[in-house]
């Protein structure tokens with residue numbers, strides 16, 4: 001089971017768009033996917049026109065069972081949504097000791113998925129720390145311009161710091177250039193720069209495409225909304241490259257080893 005957090009402390013870089021279309025694309029390739037939202041803006045549910053029942057707040061704070069919070073969204077695709085109540089969870093967890101490990105604790109028995117995709121908020125909040133600690137991998141969507149490049153550097157440092165402080169090993173396994181406009185000199189300059197620096201983990205760029213902006217209005221992934229669009233082509237290519245990486249990054253963990261790992265993380269926290 002690959003557990004992937006889609007993260008960047010910068011807003012508007014395509015985290016939610018990537019989470020939704022990556023999850024939808026993987027599920028269309030017969031992968032069993034759970035899509036979770038750790039952002040109180042609740043953009044995942046809003047983009048998919050999902051009327052939420054129990055959600056991430058209920059799981060983390062109200063002791064709801066995991067089975068109650070997971071809802072089927074389509075073939076091979078389930079969701080744990082969030083809404084504005086998650087802001088309260090953030091405030092509650094910020095005051096609690098060792099609360100960075102709560103999500104890992106709550107999900108330690110989760111199994112039966114090929115992929116867990118976690119959308120996150122533009123911050124380094126306690127909720128995002130929970131997401132990073134739970135996941136084995138981080139994908140960083142990054143727009144192709146100067147400020148976004150600067151934010152990427154800071155995000156990489158932040159992930160390294162979290163790994164160091166909490167004795168975890170979340171690996172950055174994909175950098176995804178987004179909002180790429182090939183007519184724009186700056187976009188090309190920063191795409192080249194990122195390709196040079198991160199040649200082994202950078203994906204092909206996701207180009208600017210208005211269809212990607214329109215799809216959420218209709219509650220659809222880009223594949224359901226317009227399979228012939230540039231956005232669908234680019235996200236198809238990303239999905240393929242993620243599936244290609246399975247040999248490198250898929251940890252075939254049994255439930256036992258998931259429990260052991262989570263216990264190790266908790267031990268690491270109390271030692272620090």
Ligand SMILES: Nc1ncnc2c1ncn2[C@@H]1O[C@H](COP(=O)(O)OP(=O)(O)O)[C@@H](O)[C@H]1O
Pocket residue numbers: 010011012013014015016017018043122178179180206207208209210212213214
């Ligand atoms: N490749 C793209 N082309 C055009 N619009 C995009 C693209 N990717 C994202 N968007 C739009 O940009 C805005 C921000 O994207 P979003 O995925 O919500 O970013 P984040 O989750 O990082 O804040 C949204 O309106 C989204 O529809």
Ligand SMILES: [Mg+2]
Pocket residue numbers: 015016017039043120121
């Ligand atoms: Mg978002």
